[in-house]
Amino acid sequence: MGLDDFKNSSISKSSNKAFNYKKLDEKLESIVEQCQKQFPEKVEIDFIEASPKLKKHAGKAYRDQNIEDGRLEYSIYIRIKKSLAERGGNDLVMVVLHEMCHCYLYQHGIGASEKDVVFQWLCGRVVADPSGLFRGDKEYDKIIKPFIEQDLPEIDQ
Numbered sequence: 001m002g003l004d005d006f007k008n009s010s011i012s013k014s015s016n017k018a019f020n021y022k023k024l025d026e027k028l029e030s031i032v033e034q035c036q037k038q039f040p041e042k043v044e045i046d047f048i049e050a051s052p053k054l055k056k057h058a059g060k061a062y063r064d065q066n067i068e069d070g071r072l073e074y075s076i077y078i079r080i081k082k083s084l085a086e087r088g089g090n091d092l093v094m095v096v097l098h099e100m101c102h103c104y105l106y107q108h109g110i111g112a113s114e115k116d117v118v119f120q121w122l123c124g125r126v127v128a129d130p131s132g133l134f135r136g137d138k139e140y141d142k143i144i145k146p147f148i149e150q151d152l153p154e155i156d157q
């Protein structure tokens with residue numbers, strides 16, 4: 001397929017998905033599309049999919065290197081824990097935004113970790129959860145949650 005086919009979509013390449021939860025993946029794709037407006041330029045993501053294999057992480061962003069026609073190509077994609085994708089809600093939106101922040105940095109050649117200031121700033125800017133560690137604790141409920149409820153973008157799920 002030509003590039004034009006994907007002009008209006010952030011899911012830009014044919015996918016190498018490992019799983020096939022069509023309904024859940026469509027829901028995740030729709031969330032990505034709606035979250036794009038939080039970023040000043042398009043976040044390049046080859047695909048997003050629900051994964052039954054993610055246990056420790058709520059989501060994960062990947063950057064794979066492959067050689068295509070003798071050229072080095074990067075494939076950037078996201079997997080979201082299947083149970084979270086099913087549950088939905090603000091937690092899901094925050095996790096998708098978090099992974100999109102990783103992808104945004106990847107596409108700019110930056111492999112930042114959660115500890116890096118640039119990643120934390122980006123998460124704060126787009127109202128993503130920077131670590132997942134805050135969720136559920138007292139400080140999170142008291143200090144962070146009200147800001148999230150005020151600023152998280154409206155996302156149809």
Ligand SMILES: [Zn+2]
Binds near residue numbers: 098102114
């Ligand atoms: Zn992360």
